[in-house]
Amino acid sequence: MIPLQPMGNRKNIVLKEIRIDRMAAEGKCIAHHEDMVIFVKDVAPGDVVDLKVTKxxxxxxxAKPIHFHQLSSIRTEPFCSHFGICGGCKWQHIPYELQLQYKQQQVVDNFERIGKAPxxxxxxxxxxxETTYYRNKLEYTFSTHRWLTREEIGSGADFDRRALGFHIPQSFEKIIPIVHCYLQPDPSNAIRLALDEFAxxxxxxxxxxVNHVGMLRNLIIRTSNTQEVMVIVQFGGEAANHPEKVRQVMQFLQESFPEITSLQYIINPKKNDTYFDLPVELYHGIPHITEKMEDLMFRISPKAFYQTNAQxxxxLYKLARSFANLQGDEVVYDLYTGTGTIANFIARQARQVVGIEYVEDAIEDAKVNAKINDITNSLFYAGDIKEVLNEQFLATHERPDVVITDPPRNGMHPDxxxxLLELQASRIVYVSCNPATQARDVAMLGQKYDVIKLQPxxxxxxxxxxxxxxxxxxxxVIP
Structure with a gap:
């Protein structure tokens, strides 16, 4: 390998014919040059590439690849025409069996490097x-800043810049229009394409x-294993002055897609797309969809979190229930309970389940889910967990025998x-979507707890x- 000489700053460093060695965390690969480790995106182990250093x-x-001299023998042909541009499904070029190996190793590496406990x-x-069409929720974005190819930019032509699709990675305004997405089953693609054409x-x-003007802002589609479909259209603030256009869009969706069981909309005058603090208006149908798990029904409202791969x-929930090893007489605390899915799922095996969640709307959904499933031994509370778990609360609800915790990607607050160290529950079942922050928290819990087993x-x-x-x-623990 022969590096080109730097020309003034790191943005001009190009490394020639670098062999990619192995996968690393966060989907990056590792290569080496002299005594330096190089983290590279969008490559596969075994590729030989020219790299442009970005940091x-x-x-x-x-670094990022700028020229491929040799493609790895492990590569497989991506199935999506948007691969390499869209920010999703970035491992399509890696066979699924190897994806699983890399993910398993990612968990091991994080617990060895960060957890530092046996x-x-x-x-x-x-x-x-299912490796395609496995998601039950997608959010598409409307934009007047369609992503352009190099050829389009170089042509100097005047293109229609409207687009409905996904964000280009690291770009809040540039959107790639999606022809077909392999993430969500029908009628997701049909609804998106029809609304795009209608608009x-x-x-x-x-x-x-950029300038915060325009009507159509986002399209959210949720499907369920009970064959229900929720569609939410988010409009910009100026839609409040044009109710006839809102009705026009919503009527089109209602008439064109009778399979939509919950059709709703939001008018968002803010400069960001978050809608959890905004009212959601029901245009047609019922205000929720329902997922079924064993003999339980979980009602999902527009703002509710539910795992996007229901199967x-x-x-995951069976694992949590198995790891908890409930005998029927335990008090269980379910932290970050969301809409109470885990809490209600395990309630029949426990004496009492107490769910705590920061989002009040989610807690209301959790209570509804308990009621419609005739679960009477689950209690739900909204609030900041570190503040809710005070001595008065513990005196009222008893200390837990088992704790189940399923925090967001950034893990649990140190408090x-x-x-948890003070509560000293006999078992903690920690469900995580980020093994790095999970390993960090487990390292802190290592003062009093042993890691019995891990299951990716x-x-x-x-x-x-x-x-x-x-x-x-x-x-x-010796007192």
Missing amino acids: KKKSFME IGEMLPIIPSE RTHDIPFYDP QAYQ VVQK VDMFPHTHHVENVALLSLRD
């Missing part, structure tokens, strides 16, 4: 039965995220970890993301 530190560099048993990753034909303005969520679960095929369930057991 240079004392002991490592980050692992009792590392169980093999549970694969996803163009009837001159409904797409939203301009694998079932595997929550400290609370693949929730998101063709991505580097992996879910992991850890069982922790309280050591004998």
Whole structure:
């Protein structure tokens, strides 16, 4: 390998004919040059590439491929025409069996490097039965800033810049129009394409995220295993002055897609797309959809979180229930309970389940889900977990025998970890979508807990993301 000489700054460093060695965390690969480690995106182990350095530190560099001399023998042909541009499904070029190996290794690496505690048993990753059309929720974005190819830019022609699709990675305004997405089953693609064409034909303005003008802003489609479909259209603030255009769009969707069971819309005058603080208006149908798991029904409202791979969520919840090893007389705390899916799923095996969640709307859904399933031994509370778990709360609800925790990607707040150390539940079942932050939290819990076993679960095929369930057991503590 022969490096080109730097020309003034790191942006001009090009490394020639670098062999990619192996996969690393967050979907990146590792290569080496002299004594430097190089982290590279969008390649595969075995590729030989020219790299342009994008970041240079004392002991490592980050780089992107600019020319492929040799493609790895492990590569497989991507199935999506948007591969390499769209930010999703970035591992389509890696065979699924190898994806699973890399994800398993990612969990091991994080617990060895960050957790730094002995692992009792590392169980093999549970694969996803479906590797395409496995998501039950997608969010598409309207924009007047369609992503242009190099050829289009170079032509100097005036292109229609309207687009409905996904964000280009690291670009808040540039959208790639999607022809066919392999993530969500029908009628997701049909609804998106039809609404795109209708908006163009009837001159409904797409939203301009730079100047914050326009009507159509986002399209959210949720499907369920009970064959229900929820569609939510998010309009820009100026839609409040044009209710006739809102009705025009919503009526089109209602008439064109009778399979939509919940048709809703949001008018968002803010400069960001978050809608959890905004009212959702029901235009047609019922205000929720329902997922079924075993004999339980889970009602999902527009703002509610539910695992986006329902089939694998079932595997995940069965694991949590198995790891909890409930005998029927335990008090269980379910932290970050969301809409109470895990809490209600395990309630019949426990004496009492207490779910705590920051989002109030989610807690209301959790209570509804308990009611419609005739579950009477689950209680739900909204609030900041580190503040809710005070002495008065513990005196009212008893201290837990088992804790199940399923925090967001950034893991648990250190104060929550400290609370768990004080509670001293006999077992902690830690469900995580980010093994790095999970390993960090487990390292702190290592003051009093041992890692009995780890079980990775693949929730998101063709991505580097992996879910992991850890069982922790309280050591004998001498008072």
